[in-house]
Amino acid sequence: MTTYRPIATEALPEECSVAVIGSGFGASIAAARVAAATDDVLVLERGREWLPDDFPADFADVRRAVRSRRNPLGLFDLQLGADVDRLTANGLGGGSLIYANVLLEARPEVFDAQWPSGIDADELRPYADRVRAVLRPQVEDRHTPKAEALAHLGRLHGRGPERLPIAVKLHGEPGPNAAGVHQPTCTRCGNCVTGCRVGAKTTMWMSYLPMARAAGARIVTRTEVTRVVPGSGRRRWEVHGLRHPASGRRRTPMPFVVHADVVVLGAGAIGTTGILLRSADAGLATSAQLGTRFSGNADSLSVSYNAAGRRSGTGARDAAAPEVAIGPTITSTLDLRTGPDGYLVQDGALPYPVAEALRRVLGLRFALSADSRVWCDIRPGGCPPGCGALEHSQVWLAMGTDSSEGRVVLDGRGQPRIVWPEAGAQAVYARQLADLRVLSDGSSARFVGNPRRALLQRGVPAATPITVHPLGGAAMAEDVDHGVCDPDGRVFQADGDVHPGLYVVDGALCPTSTGANPSLTIASLAERAVERLVERDLPTLVGSPLRTGGTR
Structure with missing residues (x-):
């Protein structure tokens, strides 16, 4: 029987060069690739770490693992809405913990409408190959x-x-x-x-997150990010959130702030869009399209x-x-x-x-x-x-x-x-x-x-x-009038420029359905966006020297 050890740490620093929010397909890929290129990468995951033996074995376990206000660390985030119901995951590894493992590329016609002109099946194929090299589907x-x-x-x-x-x-x-x-x-x-x-099952916890940890990234769980706002001088961005207690009688989460030069949002389509909406309410200038094009x-x-x-x-x-x-x-x-x-x-x-x-x-x-x-x-x-x-x-x-x-x-x-x-x-x-x-x-x-x-x-x-498979909410587009992020995942300012050091790398980027299980498309978009972040933007955004070969 295999014995697995946790990869997360309890220590939450006050600052870092790069803060990655979430740990699903987009965030884990960003963490692994950026950590291979530069020091001082921090991963913030709102849920807890689930080792294989921790997963539910019977229905009583499932009931205890449903996320709620009283149980913020539950694995299954089931929200029943008036218009659409949704089920997502809450834990280190994100949706990969409970997905059905299918890795399918989107068909070429998916990208014919609403997607930026530079994003199509041919453009994403080499990045899909990069994902398959790590996840090794069979x-x-x-x-x-x-x-x-x-x-x-x-x-x-x-x-x-x-x-x-x-x-x-x-x-x-x-x-x-x-x-x-x-x-x-x-x-x-x-x-x-x-x-x-x-x-x-090859989850992010089994693949990209260990790669990030081996490259020096710090991974901290039970840290629910609420908003991201421009920094006041210490670093470019302030990441505000709540730290949930692991157990015990003290159930009130404690507020925290992390100061970062670069923030990469990968909390899932719903989570990332929610963070951006709260950030906009707190003064972050964003596109008027924020929250639209949900699929x-x-x-x-x-x-x-x-x-x-x-x-x-x-x-x-x-x-x-x-x-x-x-x-x-x-x-x-x-x-x-x-x-x-x-x-x-x-x-x-x-x-x-x-x-x-x-x-x-x-x-x-x-x-x-x-x-x-x-x-x-x-x-x-x-x-x-x-x-x-x-x-x-x-x-x-x-x-x-x-x-x-x-x-x-x-x-x-x-x-x-x-x-x-x-x-x-x-x-x-x-x-x-x-x-x-x-x-x-x-x-x-x-x-x-x-x-x-x-x-x-x-x-x-x-x-x-x-x-x-929730998608969209912070969709990519050619310009700020049609989307929230540019084709490389950079978040638009209200005037059409991009916010230096603020990125989205998850399913929130997708402006339409993918017509198939979307995990490989999301992962491919993340590999592509992070490649550009590392090779084009990171040298001017962080002070620490870069290593070579970070995105390969």
Whole structure:
């Protein structure tokens, strides 16, 4: 069994050359590349550090890991809104801790509208290669029954499913990854999205963050940044925030200020936009476009409940030694991106810690229905002990292109929320749900098309979208009239110049949906922006001498 040690430190300095806010795909890449180029890099993460053994093992753990005002260090940041629901991560490693590991490049047509002219598929490809060299994605080569129904839907559309590249150590012997961190081989437990307890999933905590730490970066957790404002002489910028206590009776966070020459915002689309909105309220001059062009990436989620045949779409109780090889959360996709409302449909797996809750919820909901029979009870020979309706169920995921017309605003407590009336009325969602329903009908399963309705919240409209891929809010553009940042991630001033030493490197930059799982696009944009930061800007922004080869 592999023993992992924390990489974060408790000591919070008062100043640094470069402050990186967040630790997801964009921020971790920035931390690793900048730390390789210069000394005195500080990473500030609002959540706590999660070692593999810390991730939830059952539903009680999941409940304790939901972020709230009373539990600011919870892993799962679930926000239920009037227009759009969202689920993001809160911890060292950001969204990579609970993502489904898929690394797909956006198709060329994604960049045809709304994106700056210098950003396209050809421009990002070498940076995507750089990301793949670190994360080393692999393709599942084993038989995965949970993906079989995609072939049925594919026949209706005249195409077949494809296996996906995923950032998981699926093959080969356990050993060091590109960052020198030991990784075991995947056990195919299916519990990726509640955190990998095995250590086979290549998160930012397993890759770019150790690279940053090895290069000298200081990583501090439980530091929630609230705003960034121009400095008063000590350094160029002041980073204001709250330090959350690790545990104990003292639950009141303590305010802090870090003085920095360069600030790199990578707190995620919602987090980064929220910081900029609060900074604007505190006097930072920004574009009037701040908060606009929000996209939920046309995400959908459904469940085919109680199918006629047994599925392998429920995660294993024992992640280290699963009784059945479920496979990673996502292994395959059916590509239906044929027009402006095109989308992907992907197989999914219910992680065991969540599945046990849905077993009760869905069982209660359909207990009195005419079709409430459990198929494994009536099949000849029955099913193995412990098999029930949920073992005959399957999660399906879809994502594509929405209108990117949402807005991120601050509520009365200064927290970001999404405003997007009629978001779920877009045609792409209706088309997705029609296909997802086919996946249920083809296996005699009960279709559950909205997770909040599955939780018996009857007043929730069926079409309320939930996104796990929030994008935009501080979108890049050619000029200040059309976006918040320039194509290199530099934040515009209100007059059209850029703020020296203030950057955005995460999904907030994306002015539209990516039409696919966005992690590789976000990471590629970050690699590109940081390359320019290091080679063009850093020599004049910080006083310490630069090393060579910082972005390679």
